[in-house]
Amino acid sequence: YRKNQDNVLHIIDYKSGRNLLTEAELAEDLQMKMYVVGAFRLYQKRFQHFRFSLFYLRNNSTVSMETEYRELFREELVAIIRRMKQDDTYEKTITDRCRYCPAFALCQPEGVTAK
Secondary structure, eight states: EETTSSSEEEEEEEOOOOOOOHHHHHHHHHHHHHHHHHHHHHEEEEEEEEEEEETTTTEEEEEEEEEEEHHHHHHHHHHHHHHHHHHOOOOOOOOOOGGGGGTTHHOOOOTTTOO
């Protein structure tokens, strides 16, 4: 990140994939909202304004947008997390490799002991 003279926090995400977003797509991007909410909280609300840039390593291009922290971003993320917590339709595929999964403690697969 970089802070400029206008007290705007510049968040840069370096991308190596092929999926290039437009500025309009970036404005609705869930990952951008996560970065803005996270930075707002991390820096103890010192920043209200953000410049978010995706720097594409494959073709040396950048797409950027400016936004401000919106409580709506946080509410959207909380709603998604709540839906994920309540979703019991995902069937677990339990294997011996489960013990190495970072989500092991959350998933708690039956019959598999921790590493």
